[in-house]
Amino acid sequence: MGSGRPDLPQGPARGAAGEVLARDLADAVADQRHLVAVVINTVDDSLAHGREGDEPGWQLGDLGYLRSLLDLARSAGRAVLVTSDHGHVLERDGTYVRVSDAASARHRTGPGPAGEGEVELSGPRVVAPDNRIVALWDPSLRYRPSRAGYHGGAALAEVTIPLLAFLLPNVTDPPTGWAAVQGREPDWWTAAAPPPRRPRRRPRHRGPRRSRAGRLPSTPDPRCSTYRKHRLPSRRPRPSRKTWCRRWSIPNCSARSTA
Structure with a gap:
């Protein structure tokens, strides 16, 4: 040390x-x-x-x-101690507040009272004229032109600082009063693993429909509505209109009645 x-x-x-x-x-x-x-x-x-x-x-x-x-x-x-002198707030489409006594983007030193989004801070620990300032506690307000972020106000992110102490892994005699900090991550710190996906079943290939008597011709007879629902491989010869309905026994066919 x-x-x-x-x-x-x-x-x-x-x-x-x-x-x-x-x-x-x-x-x-x-x-x-x-x-x-x-x-x-x-x-x-x-x-x-x-x-x-x-x-x-x-x-x-x-x-x-x-x-x-x-x-x-x-x-x-x-041993290493990591800390900061202050925090900061980020610019998130904030609102510019026009004042004449701004000492920074987030606090002013004038005698005026605290307004909306402000708080008055005074006492021996306030290092400012007359030990008094008026600071912004609303992180969406600022006294100066837009930047990536600001500090000097009274928002929680500005007045909270880290204090981390690190020792070498082989240290067996830490300083008096020091104790190891256990990890206490919230439940949402680590995303839960998604459930395993079931493998998708490949659809079975379905061939063309068959009638009881066999496959039907691929070229329909315009006078036969039942024929339009079936197909026949192109290798088979196309039957004539007069013999088709009789060969495949299709009832109520106009071509059969006139044959």
């Missing part, structure tokens, strides 16, 4: 050509006599420049050099 005053490397954390991290930062992480604090400002920069709208995913590889920094901390045998 280390003890003493945190080391805050000044200057860029990214290294020069051929280096992922700056040499001063890598040396500070390797020296376990001090705490090392590193600020990765990827989220704030992305909200200001619109990256959140184009690439909404926030995986480990999307947060600047965080993966390389965690690899370096693991190699040095360090």
